Each structure stands twice: as structure tokens, then as C-alpha cells.
Amino acid sequence: MAELIENILPIDVANAALNALRPDGNEIEYGQYYGFKEGGKVVVPLPRLMAFQASIDAAGDSPWYRCKLALVPQNKINYMPWTPTIEKIKDAVEQRTGETWNLAHIIYYRDGDDSMGMHSDSMLDLMPDSRIAVVSFGCTRQMELMKKSRSTEDGPRKMKFDLMHNSVFLLDQKTNTHYLHGITKQAENRTEDRISIVFRYVSTFMTDHGLFYGHELPFVSKQDIVQHESRRTMYHYIFSVLVTSFILFVFTAFIPNWIKLFVGIILCYLVIQFSRQIERVIDKYRTRNANEQLRKVCHMKNIEVWNQRDMRDFLK
Numbered sequence: 001m002a003e004l005i006e007n008i009l010p011i012d013v014a015n016a017a018l019n020a021l022r023p024d025g026n027e028i029e030y031g032q033y034y035g036f037k038e039g040g041k042v043v044v045p046l047p048r049l050m051a052f053q054a055s056i057d058a059a060g061d062s063p064w065y066r067c068k069l070a071l072v073p074q075n076k077i078n079y080m081p082w083t084p085t086i087e088k089i090k091d092a093v094e095q096r097t098g099e100t101w102n103l104a105h106i107i108y109y110r111d112g113d114d115s116m117g118m119h120s121d122s123m124l125d126l127m128p129d130s131r132i133a134v135v136s137f138g139c140t141r142q143m144e145l146m147k148k149s150r151s152t153e154d155g156p157r158k159m160k161f162d163l164m165h166n167s168v169f170l171l172d173q174k175t176n177t178h179y180l181h182g183i184t185k186q187a188e189n190r191t192e193d194r195i196s197i198v199f200r201y202v203s204t205f206m207t208d209h210g211l212f213y214g215h216e217l218p219f220v221s222k223q224d225i226v227q228h229e230s231r232r233t234m235y236h237y238i239f240s241v242l243v244t245s246f247i248l249f250v251f252t253a254f255i256p257n258w259i260k261l262f263v264g265i266i267l268c269y270l271v272i273q274f275s276r277q278i279e280r281v282i283d284k285y286r287t288r289n290a291n292e293q294l295r296k297v298c299h300m301k302n303i304e305v306w307n308q309r310d311m312r313d314f315l316k
């Protein structure tokens with residue numbers, strides 16, 4: 001069930017965090033992001049500023065969270081490594097709740113006119129049973145939850161939570177499946193700003209070659225990818241030597257050996273390049289399959305998935 005915990009940090013630490021995370025605190029570089037309107041026909045600026053951080057490993061692999069935001073061509077989402085204040089907040093909230101998170105969306109609501117429409121979070125890449133944490137600093141804003149029309153779950157049709165300075169709201173995946181949530185505009189509160197840090201524990205990762213690994217994917221771990229790549233390199237070499245030997249044997253029976261050696265080296269190089277190109281096409285196909293597989297898993301679990309058009313756009 002969703003839960004709200006107040007006074008998550010010592011108050012002086014929370015006040016310092018609010019100042020550090022404001023745009024003029026120079027720790028976070030917020031950007032303007034865009035969303036689709038009218039069934040995807042119009043792109044409009046979102047009424048809030050955002051920044052993105054995640055646990056990035058030494059090889060540059062980053063957790064990978066698919067959400068509608070990533071589909072808007074104008075949005076270039078870049079997960080940056082943790083900055084000191086965000087990492088401090090993450091550690092403190094993890095200690096207090098016993099949860100773990102590896103990715104954060106940091107949202108700056110400039111005043112009561114900034115808001116977030118009713119939606120539910122994509123759960124495609126979330127670690128099963130992990131909760132989403134919304135840590136709030138600054139002006140109190142209201143989180144509204146509304147039961148989805150197709151939900152057959154018992155429970156209130158509407159819920160409201162005041163997200164106070166220095167609080168954390170924990171949203172479990174079951175509530176996210178049955179309810180929409182959002183931050184409504186607050187006309188009487190036009191001047192005060194608010195920062196929310198939305199932490200998620202994502203179990204899908206992307207390597208710098210664009211291969212995915214994680215639970216429910218063909219590659220479960222990075223180790224699987226490393227083994228796959230070394231097997232693949234060996235196949236490239238064997239394939240190239242066989243093809244080159246065959247070509248030399250058939251077409252160059254009567255030419256001197258030193259020319260054969262020279263032509264052989266060049267041919268080998270060309271065949272390796274050619275087989276790498278073929279591998280790239282196969283990789284693209286595998287990635288597509290991985291996404292298809294994730295989609296099917298999500299359907300089985302009856303959780304929200306992207307529609308076919310979203311998937312196609314993402315895979316372009």
C-alpha cells in the first residue's frame with residue numbers, strides 16, 4: 001500500500017538540501033522537457049523542470065527506464081552520476097526505509113502553476129515488488145490518487161496525500177497498477193517552489209553498445225553479454241579464416257605464395273568486417289525481441305505497457 005513518512009531527514013539537512021537543489025544552488029542542471037498532447041499529435045512543454053541521475057558503473061552501463069518522456073524527439077534524457085546532495089538523500093532514505101534505488105528523476109515545480117497530470121508509472125523496467133519513492137522538499141503540494149476506471153480492486157475511488165517538506169511518499173506497484181496519480185495545480189500558492197526526487201529501482205540496464213540485460217531479458221547479467229561477445233569474436237575469426245582459405249584455394253591455385261599471404265590478410269580483414277556488419281543486424285533483431293519479450297511479460301502480469309506505436313517509435 002502507498003505510505004507517507006514525514007521528517008525523513010534532520011530538519012537542518014532537509015533545509016540545506018532544498019537550497020542546494022534549487023536551480024541557483026548550482027548542483028542540478030534542470031532542463032525543459034516536453035510531452036505529447038492530443039493523442040501524440042502535438043508536443044508541448046511540460047509545466048515543470050527536470051533532471052536525471054542514476055548509478056552508473058565503471059563500464060558506463062546505466063539503469064534504463066522506459067517512460068513516455070523518452071519517446072518525445074525533443075527530449076534528450078541523459079542519466080548523470082549522483083551529485084552529493086542527491087546521493088546523501090538517497091542513502092538516508094534507503095537507511096530509513098530499507099529499500100534500494102538506482103535511478104532518480106529530479107523535478108522542480110517553480111510555483112503552484114507547475115504540475116504533473118494524472119498518470120501511472122511505467123513498470124516495464126522496475127524491479128518486481130520495489131516501491132517508487134517521492135522525496136519532497138519545499139512547498140507542500142498535494143498528490144492525488146484516482147482509481148483507474150477498469151480496476152476491479154476494492155479500495156477508495158480517490159485518495160489525497162499532502163507531500164510536505166522533508167517527507168517521502170512510497171508508492172507500491174500494486175497501487176500504481178490500480179490508481180493514477182498526479183500533482184494538481186495549486187492556484188492559491190503561486191509563488192512557492194517545490195523539489196521532488198523520484199527514486200526507482202530499475203532492473204533493466206543498457207550497455208554502451210545498446211544491448212539490454214536484466215531480469216526477464218535474454219541476457220540476465222553483464223557476464224552473459226561478456227561471454228556472448230567473446231564467443232562471437234571467436235566465431236568471427238573462425239568464419240573469416242575458413243572463408244579466406246576457401247577463396248584462396250579455389251581462385252588462386254597458380255599464384256605465388258607471398259601474394260597468397262598478402263591477399264589472405266586483406267581478405268581476412270574484409271571478411272571480419274563483413275561478418276561484424278551481419279552481427280549488428282542480428283543485434284538489432286535481438287534487441288527488438290528483448291523488447292517484445294518484456295512487453296509480453298508485462299501483459300501476463302497485467303501491468304501497464306506501452307502500445308505498439310510507442311514501441312515502434314522507441315525502436316526506430
Ligand SMILES: O=C(O)CCC(=O)C(=O)O
Nearest residue numbers: 107116121134183196198
Ligand atoms: O513530483 C511528484 O511529487 C510526483 C512525481 C511523479 O508522479 C512521477 O514522477 O511519476
